[in-house]
Amino acid sequence: MTSVDAVQRLRAAGLRVTNQRVQVLTALDRLPHPDVDSIAGAVRDELGSVSTQAVYDVLRAFDEAGLVRRIEPAGHSARFEPRVGDNHHHLICRGCGRIEDVDCAQGEAPCLHPVDAAGFVVEVAEVNYWGLCPSCATADPR
Amino acid sequence: MTSVDAVQRLRAAGLRVTNQRVQVLTALDRLPHPDVDSIAGAVRDELGSVSTQAVYDVLRAFDEAGLVRRIEPAGHSARFEPRVGDNHHHLICRGCGRIEDVDCAQGEAPCLHPVDAAGFVVEVAEVNYWGLCPSCATADPR
């Protein structure tokens, strides 16, 4: 909760510490798989205003520094999560777009290996489980 | 190659048969994981012209009818493939965007099951292997 923690993480990642960055990082800790808009909204609640650009820039910097992971489910805009480095996977609701984390069954990345990699150097296996979340499943029977 | 085949597949799927649709379908058979633009280009080569709209509409109709599968790798626009119903997976080159099919190791969809589905009704598991294709791997060593 304290932003001291966020400041330390920023420095540890070799990034400059700005109000915007601290707020983006704490928003990421607080919100579940937010998109750019939700993050911008959360930061505006704290700071009064931020340009959307700044949020994009900050998120890119975080992504490159390995502080966050960017996920882009088909048909949705980009989401971000601070959980990083454990190559976990996602459950995605095709009804409401809700996303939940799923631990990876096997060890380290790429936790899965293709049968025939066709000469590719495979770095990570991204696994998305598509289905319906509990509330969408009961709402839309089929 | 013959469009007779395409016509039959369209009818079998309960779709109206139009020149545009036949050409889109044969283009899909011919091109490897094309995007909307490549498909539109291929169709224009055959018919002289098509509106981009028509291509989008046709692809949506095909997708809904289960004739094609739509794939949307993060950071790329939508690609389409006529191989359907076998829940195979993809190798994606993060250098050039090239996509290759990979057979699924296990049986039918969802070939993988999450450890803890958090109450979700899981329908399919989408697996994307990210890495470098043979030519990008040699071009960019790291």
Added chain:
DNA sequence: AGTGTTTTCTTGACTGATTCCAGATTAGCT
């Protein structure tokens, strides 16, 4: 604390993919 350099933030314009809409056209049934 004061200054300078570099990075970050703001503002505003812009692109590319995709969708929406209204009207013209055409496939498939009678």
Added chain:
DNA sequence: AGCTAATCTGGAATCAGTCAAGAAAACACT
């Protein structure tokens, strides 16, 4: 041949994300 619903055209609009130039702020060094 004629009807009707589905499809196609053209054009405008939307949405996510990027680009670019200048203002502001962070860090490093006195």
